[in-house]
Amino acid sequence: MAPEVLCTDRRTGMLGLYLASPLSRWSYLGAKLAAVSMILLTVTLGPSLLLLIGYSTQGYGPVGFTDWMLTLGRVILAGVGIGLFYTLISAALASITSRRAAASATFVILVMGTGALVQYLVDEARAPVEWGMVNLLLLPIEFAYRVFGQPTQIYYGGFTTMSTPTVYAAFAGWILVALAVIGNRYSRVEVTK
Amino acid sequence: MSAAAEPIMTEPTESMPVSVRGVSKWFKGVVAVSDVTFDIGPGVTAMLGPNGAGKSTLLRTICGLTGPDLGTVRLFGRDPRKDPSVLRHVGLVPQQEGTFPHMRAFDFVRLAAVLHGVHDPDAATRAALASVEMDPDDRRSVERYSKGMRQRVKLAQALVNGPSIIIADEPLNGLDPRQRVRLIDLFHSLGDEGRTVIVSSHVLDEVERFGSRVLVVAQGRLAAEGDFRAIRDLMDDRPHQIRVRTDRPAALAAALIGSEIAEGVRVTGPDSIETEVIDVGRFRTTIARAAADLDATLVEVAPLDDDLESVFRYLVGAPGPGGVR
Numbered sequence: 001m002a003p004e005v006l007c008t009d010r011r012t013g014m015l016g017l018y019l020a021s022p023l024s025r026w027s028y029l030g031a032k033l034a035a036v037s038m039i040l041l042t043v044t045l046g047p048s049l050l051l052l053i054g055y056s057t058q059g060y061g062p063v064g065f066t067d068w069m070l071t072l073g074r075v076i077l078a079g080v081g082i083g084l085f086y087t088l089i090s091a092a093l094a095s096i097t098s099r100r101a102a103a104s105a106t107f108v109i110l111v112m113g114t115g116a117l118v119q120y121l122v123d124e125a126r127a128p129v130e131w132g133m134v135n136l137l138l139l140p141i142e143f144a145y146r147v148f149g150q151p152t153q154i155y156y157g158g159f160t161t162m163s164t165p166t167v168y169a170a171f172a173g174w175i176l177v178a179l180a181v182i183g184n185r186y187s188r189v190e191v192t193k
Numbered sequence: 194m195s196a197a198a199e200p201i202m203t204e205p206t207e208s209m210p211v212s213v214r215g216v217s218k219w220f221k222g223v224v225a226v227s228d229v230t231f232d233i234g235p236g237v238t239a240m241l242g243p244n245g246a247g248k249s250t251l252l253r254t255i256c257g258l259t260g261p262d263l264g265t266v267r268l269f270g271r272d273p274r275k276d277p278s279v280l281r282h283v284g285l286v287p288q289q290e291g292t293f294p295h296m297r298a299f300d301f302v303r304l305a306a307v308l309h310g311v312h313d314p315d316a317a318t319r320a321a322l323a324s325v326e327m328d329p330d331d332r333r334s335v336e337r338y339s340k341g342m343r344q345r346v347k348l349a350q351a352l353v354n355g356p357s358i359i360i361a362d363e364p365l366n367g368l369d370p371r372q373r374v375r376l377i378d379l380f381h382s383l384g385d386e387g388r389t390v391i392v393s394s395h396v397l398d399e400v401e402r403f404g405s406r407v408l409v410v411a412q413g414r415l416a417a418e419g420d421f422r423a424i425r426d427l428m429d430d431r432p433h434q435i436r437v438r439t440d441r442p443a444a445l446a447a448a449l450i451g452s453e454i455a456e457g458v459r460v461t462g463p464d465s466i467e468t469e470v471i472d473v474g475r476f477r478t479t480i481a482r483a484a485a486d487l488d489a490t491l492v493e494v495a496p497l498d499d500d501l502e503s504v505f506r507y508l509v510g511a512p513g514p515g516g517v518r
Contacts, residue, residue, distance in 0.1 A: 013289045017350070020256045020285040021308035024277045191258035192220070192250075 001036040002090035003103035010098040016191040025186050037087045044086075045079030078144040085140050085171065088178035095185035111136045132162050133170035143171045209270070210234060210358050210389035211255055216264035218250055225250040227413040228264070233391060237384035239403040240393040242410035248393040249288055251410065252362050255391070256285050268358060281309055284351030286361035290343060295336065298322060299329050302350045309354035321353040322346075324379065340367030348376070358389045365399055377402050432456045432469035434497040437480060441489035442466045448483040467497065 009015040009032075018028050052075055055061040062068040093110070094103040115137025121127035132139065145152045146164045162170075211233040218226040226247045242248045253259040254266055257273030257280065266272065271279040296304075302321055306314035319329045325345040335346060344367055351359060361380070365373050380403060384390045394400050400407060409416040439445050446466045449455040454476050456469040470476040477494065484491045 013287055016253070016256075016258050016287050017285065017305065018308065019258055019277075020280060020283060020287075021305065022278050022281045022310060023308055190260065191253055 001039050002033070002087060003094040003100045003107070005032045005036060006091060006094040007098050007100040007103055010191075011100070013191070015189075019191060025189060029182065029186050033087055033091055036091065037083050040083040040087055041079060044083040045076065048075045048079050074147050074149075078147045081143055081147070081171070082140040085143075085175060088175055088182065089136065092178040092181040092185075095182050129162055130166060133166065133173070136174070139167070139170055139174070142167045210268065211391070212265075212267040212270070213251070213255065214265045214267075216251070216254060216261040216266060218247075218254060218259065218262050224413050226254070226261075229410075229413075229415045230264075231408060231415060231418050233389055233408075235384065235387045235389050236406065237380055237390045237392065237404045238406045238408060239400040240391060240408045240410060241397070241400045242393075242395060244395055246395075246410045247413040248395075248410050249362050250413075252285075252360050252391065252393060256280070256283060256360060281354065282357040284354060284356035284359045286344075286347050286351045286359070286364045288362035288366070295334050297333070298327055298331060298335055298338070298342075298346045298349070301335060301346060302353050305350035306353040311354050314353075317353050317355075318349075321349040324352060325349045326375065341369055341372050344368055345372070345376075348379075352383075356388070359383060359391070361390070361392045363393055363395070365394065365396070373399070432471050433473050433476075434467060434469055435473070435476065436461075436465060436467050436493065436495050436497050438465045438492040438495075439484065439489050440464060440492070441487055444487050445480070445483060445489055448487060449480070452479050452483065454479045464492065 009018065015028075019025060052061060052071060056068065062071045089110075090103070090107045093106050094100075097103050097106075114135050118131045118135040118138075121131050122129055132142070142152055142162065146167050152161050209232050213229055213231050216226055216229045217224070229247075229251065240248050240251070250259060254261055255268070255273070257266070257277065260274050266274075268279045268283065273279055273283075299318055299322065303314050303318040306317045306321075311317045322329045325348050327342065327345055327349060335343060338346065344364060348361070348364060351361070359380075364380075365376060368376060377399075380390050380392060384404075392403055394403070406420055408418045437445065442460050442463070442465060446458045446460050446468075449458050449466075449468055454470060454472065456471065458466055458468045460466050468476075473496075480491070480494060483489075
């Protein structure tokens with residue numbers, strides 16, 4: 001989604017028309033990322049919310065108002081967190097190139113590739129379990145487990161798992177790196193056609 | 194040469210629509226614009242230069258789409274890169290096809306109206322499309338339009354916010370002769386309304402039709418600015434070519450050579466001579482006196498090189514303007 005909305009504008013010159021209006025580049029970027037996030041949230045947040053509402057109406061939901069609100073908060077945090085994570089990672093890649101296909105392919109390769117590579121390194125090459133910090137496929141899922149205070153279902157090297165602070169730090173780190181890349185690229189962005 | 198007018202370095206003011214001061218821009222070591230300074234006020238100003246001269250880079254710099262590596266750009270005294278709100282007064286017609294191909298013209302122009310914070314975007318969109326002779330109710334998408342129609346849609350989106358500054362990069366590309374005349378008239382009327390209209394072109398006869406105020410850009414530098422006839426007059430290190438039609442060309446040519454006013458004299462026909470002179474004023478006096486002394490009839494004394502093409506060729510030093518038609 002991010003390559004579609006960001007790369008296309010730069011390739012077609014529409015970015016020039018946007019930025020030749022009173023719109024600041026940060027307003028432009030914020031609006032585009034919000035649009036991408038909204039789409040992603042229908043996947044990362046929508047089903048969880050429906051599940052919570054469904055369970056609640058059937059009497060299987062959290063017991064009491066406080067528990068229900070706590071669970072709702074966790075659902076929102078995990079859903080928004082994962083949506084934000086992938087939105088920013090893909091936007092960072094899309095900010096580097098104006099080629100939509102290249103950005104999309106790089107995103108898929110990065111996510112799937114780090115997933116396979118880290119699994120191999122830890123399981124087969126006995127690398128430290130902290131390599132899971134660069135596993136873009138499973139790190140967001142780890143994050144969701146930790147938000148819900150659940151034992152992780154993702155194991156590296158048998159039964160070894162990363163600590164919760166490590167997961168949170170890695171998750172936040174990736175978001176900050178992505179934000180830095182996007183900010184750097186768009187603060188210097190020049191419309192050259 | 195004194196033709197490349199020395200810029201008067203004054204501070205940009207809020208009353209000056211466009212003020213460019215010492216702007217340079219380069220891309221990966223290639224200098225696109227080099228130390229350019231000019232002010233542009235209300236009316237139509239044509240920016241002329243060959244392809245690759247730096248015209249589009251200059252226009253994008255004025256709009257804040259590209260930041261200058263050196264120098265400053267101010268619109269009404271404000272930096273468009275740091276204060277995008279000033280772009281509320283700007284309408285840009287980009288050179289490339291930047292339109293949403295799948296949108297209707299109305300939707301595309303309306304988007305520009307919304308981006309510029311126009312109070313009634315629907316009404317403004319209809320008015321802008323009507324001003325370029327486009328049907329606001331056309332259901333077709335922009336991709337099904339001809340090149341000329343897409344150009345007019347781009348112009349409509351630039352006019353939709355009623356801008357004080359209109360910047361058009363090669364706006365006549367792809368238009369048929371009738372549409373060109375219509376758009377040139379439209380630019381003139383916008384200029385007459387007191388708006389600042391900057392139009393770039395690499396086509397000399399187009400530029401002449403936009404008016405006499407030009408910015409000549411060559412190899413990233415501002416070669417000259419102002420009225421191109423005044424620019425020619427200022428080029429006092431280059432002789433003016435003048436054709437004289439008379440019933441006694443040989444005698445008049447001899448008189449001119451004898452007067453030492455002419456750099457060179459050629460008899461080019463049974464009733465005409467061509468001469469090169471530096472001081473046109475003195476030449477006119479001398480030729481009139483010589484004709485009277487010789488009892489010759491002067492049918493015509495006409496400059497041959499005060500058209501824009503001659504000025505352009507002098508300024509860029511090209512025998513035939515490269516890339517300029």
